Amino acid sequence: MLGDSMFTRKINLTTVVIQFNFKRYSVRDFRKDYTLTENIYYKEWFKDKNIPTEIREDVKLAQFYELVFKREIYQRVRTGERLNISYRQFKKISTKLLAEFIFYVLRQSEFKRVIEGRDTIIVKVSVMEGTEEGTYAEMVNEDSDFQRISLDVSGAWLLGRICLPWMFLKKIDSAFLLKTISHELEHYIELTRGIYQKEYAAIQKISKFMKVNPKKIGALPVVYEILCNLYTEGIAVFQEKRYARYIKFDLDKIELIKREVEAISVMKDKRRAQERYERVFPDSEGGEYYLGFMMCFFIGLSLAQKENATLSILAPRKETISYTKLNSYILEDRNFVIAQLSPEIFVKTYTKLSSITTFQKFVNVYLQSCRELGLGRLVQFIDKPWITKIIKNTKRARK
Structure with a gap:
């Protein structure tokens, strides 16, 4: 047939x-x-x-x-x-x-x-x-x-x-x-779960604004999509990597992603902003997908440290470090391979992530996890001042 x-x-x-x-x-x-x-x-x-x-x-x-x-x-x-x-x-x-x-x-x-x-x-x-x-x-x-x-x-x-x-x-x-x-x-x-309802409502408002003021929209819809994707795509990538044996952490990649988002946020032309976004973040291994996934993973690490005082680093050299050393380890090594969360911790993390209903709450939970892990601002991937900065950028670019 x-x-x-x-x-x-x-x-x-x-x-x-x-x-x-x-x-x-x-x-x-x-x-x-x-x-x-x-x-x-x-x-x-x-x-x-x-x-x-x-x-x-x-x-x-x-x-x-x-x-x-x-x-x-x-x-x-x-x-x-x-x-x-x-x-x-x-x-x-x-x-x-x-x-x-x-x-x-x-x-x-x-x-x-x-x-x-x-x-x-x-x-x-x-x-x-x-x-x-x-x-x-x-x-x-x-x-x-x-x-x-x-x-x-x-x-x-x-x-x-x-x-x-x-x-x-x-x-x-x-x-x-x-x-x-x-x-x-x-x-x-x-x-x-209704996660997309607020997103759709906001997109509708943006769409109406585009019809009335097509030349004043700037990078707003692109930046909004990026921020929403941090949670919705981040948790999806977290789920798809459930059976991975290891996780690659790359602070240089994270900093590059943030610089690209900042560059997009100051663009005055919506079409060019969208084209740049699609060019620099072509797949789920980069961009806000990777950023959101790492936020989910570090929320998991904050739960893991309550049951185990150490974590396993697999590369560039095999070693076991205490969670109290994680902040300095990230600053010194920047790029490394870490063991995946245990099945039990993965389930606990996924359950916690699944109770989140807004992007703002996701950021709050992530920042609380950073505090519990003793991570300073230099190794926090996302914080509220950075979010405020890129939103202000879109507003200035539209004037």
């Missing part, structure tokens, strides 16, 4: 229905992505010298963001193995495996709030052509409610991370799937 696909499963007392829609990813879209992928392997476009100049960027993006297990698949190709995947096969494999993975994630205890209290919940998955760099799936807030989760996913992502690996190697990129689906389901939890 070339139309929609549907899968149903009973999880606890809730019937979960997953519906796939391919109206925005046609046979032509599939063939374009599949031909590009074939050429990467069969014409060795993974070597820069072989890539036609006019499509160099498209090929590099496909290799970096969409294709996995490239070396293993290429070894199979070198032995003469070829696959001629039809649109029908692509849909059958990708929908079945993605549906099974969504069912698996929904059975995990941390996502019980997604389905509890509902007789039925529908997960509507719309497969789309094209994707922004690093964006594989996205929850559609406007089309989601208490009974429905609406997700947009990239067809090229399904092809490169699920379908091709399964056809060649009988495995999929499960670690990345877990990270991506967990991130978007966390946004659904935030939506049903």
Whole structure:
């Protein structure tokens, strides 16, 4: 069947229905992505010298963001193995495996709030052509409610991370799937908790102001989005990294992010501010996503120190330090790798974060955690004077 696909499963007392829609990813879209992928392997476009100049960027993006297990698949190709995947096969494999993975994630205890209290919940998955760099799936807030989760996913992502690996190697990129689906389901939890209601109200006010005074808006909507994302995206990244073994702390990166936000805040043109934001913060590994995640992680450290006097540093050298030395350690080393929170502390931290309903409260909880950890202002990622500064910048730029 070339139309929609549907899968149903009973999880606890809730019937979960997953519906796939391919109206925005046609046979032509599939063939374009599949031909590009074939050429990467069969014409060795993974070597820069072989890539036609006019499509160099498209090929590099496909290799970096969409294709996995490239070396293993290429070894199979070198032995003469070829696959001629039809649109029908692509849909059958990708929908079945993605549906099974969504069912698996929904059975995990941390996502019980997604389905509890509902007789039925529908997960509507719309497969789309094209994707922004690093964006594989996205929850559609406007089309989601208490009974429905609406997700947009990239067809090229399904092809490169699920379908091709399964056809060649009988495995999929499960670690990345877990990270991506967990991130978007966390946004659904935030939506049903009402986290976005104030955000939408403010965006409406900004939109009205833009219509009346289009030249006076400046960077305000971009800065507002950044501040809101500190909590909503920060906690989502925190959730997706639940099973990570270690966390990379980079004070230089944090300071660079803050300088970029400050540079955006003084821009007078909204379009240019948005373009700069998208250019300097292209994915969830940087920008306010990383900043918000580190705030969540340090809230977790403040809980961890109540049960353990030391924490483990894994790199640049293995050592154990006391929490009383954390402030000086950050100032001296700046960039290091630290062990992930224990499962028990992660749950306690996530529970605490989940009780927060506003960006302002999130900042207050973070600053209180810094005080408990003995962290001075030089190693605090965010503080109220900095927030006040960038907001004032937008006001001055609009005059």
